[in-house]
Amino acid sequence: MFVTRVLQICGTAEGGSWFTSQVKELVKRGYVIEAVVPGEGPVAEAMRALDVPVHVIPFRGYRPRDFRRHVNAYRAMRALVRSGRFDVVHAHLLKSYFLARLITHRSKRMPGLVSQVPGNAHLEMPALRAVERLTVPLDGITAVSCSAFVNDFQDLGARVVEVVRYGLDTDAVDFNPDEQSCRAALGLAPGEIAIGMVAHMYPTRAKSFREVGVKGHETFIDAAAIAHRARGNLRFFVVGDEFVGTGSYKDALMRRAKNHEVKIEFLGHLSSMADFLPAMDILSNPSTSESASYTVIEAGLARRPVAATKVGGLTDSVIDGSTGLLVPVKDAHALAGAFIALADDPEMRERMGVQARRHVIKLFDISATTTDLERVYERLL
Template identity: 30%
Template structure:
């Protein structure tokens, strides 16, 4: 019997875009792999990869105690049924609920992947502060004190803040920058002729800086700078920071942006642009910027955790102050009006993507975390012996 890996992720599309290659690498290494997500449209494709699939009850935006208890029970039932040797939990809510489930079912190795601090940690409203306090205490009990728990983070700022809040022990942490990019699928293409296009690939959230993009577009239009802004992604109704579809339509009608919605042809969208932009308020290590870097595009982002790990100011793009549409407009104008600068910075983006963010690198680093965590428990040690025998 092969050792078992269970990946627990809120949504199937996120597994497919961010973790599929890790699951495939684990499968090649000898693991039996299962995926648990809230029910979505990709179950058939996930199962076609040879993975078992388990639907779970989860509402990312809910704070209803009964619904949340149901989510914990749902995740626990999956662990009890599949009996994984390694449980890989992604994002804050499932880190907490999955840690409870792992403790109840005796899973020998738990890996918690936190890709950024998220909505709760980017504001000081009363509700956010209250929820943040609950999350911090829960992390302290379930994650920091968990002998079988390892934590994957994407940038050192998150490690410092989580440790300072008593949510993790730095000794638990492995730093893996980003989710990995397919550097063959996301390959450089000659930029198209015509007016420079700025592409933003993201959920349509206030916290992603989408409002600042509209502000920058208005500034550059009024200044007479020829540039087009293209938004790829949908609003996220489960996130309190979502931008209403009506607002996006109004911006499009004003001629500020083109909103294309969610797309599956991201390499083609990058090939059709000249500049990639994500003026986010905070990130883990944004995949959209990493993909744009692999595609050889210059980047414009904000000088905040996560983004500054991907963009080196003046090297492969520009960093601007957060929530500053005027500074964003200046950085975009500098690139839009200088093709040679775009070419130089885009070349550096590609070089860094190949050296630092390839999927092969990220997948192997993650498998190493699994192995290290398994080695700490007798059942995990038996699983490792099975791997070595395959």
């Protein structure tokens, strides 16, 4: 049976390029899509630009004082799901699929549910892990963003788990062809090796991430200090800001770099990688929990090798020894060794960059990932 009517529920009103790319490709293939978003913002604007009807239902937040709003949001979403207009409900991000599971539970009038799980960091929190264990059996299909998450959700009791990666239009990703001007803009001298990290900074109270945060900034800083002592021609850059919080986490990271006496340039948020990635020789992703990482995919498209941790979806997006180097999580000495090995071997960097581009296009182009999603829809029905 060919699915034509899908209600897409997105858990964020900001960013969401992964969501927009997927919906755009589904519309292109003839699906009739309506979207639920938790507020006005870039995601809603992108949906309207695609002529996709948008339902703004403010379901975000967990504060007790918002209880009445949450109840009203639940009722509005339930009425929409029960309207009879949809074959499939496809929910993205944590609260979206928790709500969708409750709404579609034990009702023959409901469409099938695909819960798309982008990451597994929340499983480190006992309360959220318990909620997953209780509710994941309610999915028609649990779609995980990388092969490393399959066992996690099977162990939690998911009935059917499929890998559906978030893709992007690789043809539309463009970089400044003038690498020298990009390097000059960052003050890079000939012979200096630029190593960059691109990630939001996520302060969290979760016990598992207190010493090293979700994205591993602490590991990057410590590795930079070790590598810098061994090779004086290395330059280090961090792109990204504190995603939520007061800014104290970013301040702590900058103090850590200062205490190590290593110069790391914190560039803040950049709206585009078009000028940054061409200036880099190496990209690093030292995450402690990660799916595929759009930045790693973009680095591959820019023909840049990656030094990353052997965790989650990074084992999909980086082929160790072929498109980059993978090291153990939270191991600053191993990461520094990867920096030095890549910095010392320009031929290896070039070879890995070529192979990286070929690999990410094959695995993450939106055409391939949407075809995988179509198979999930067909299996669901």
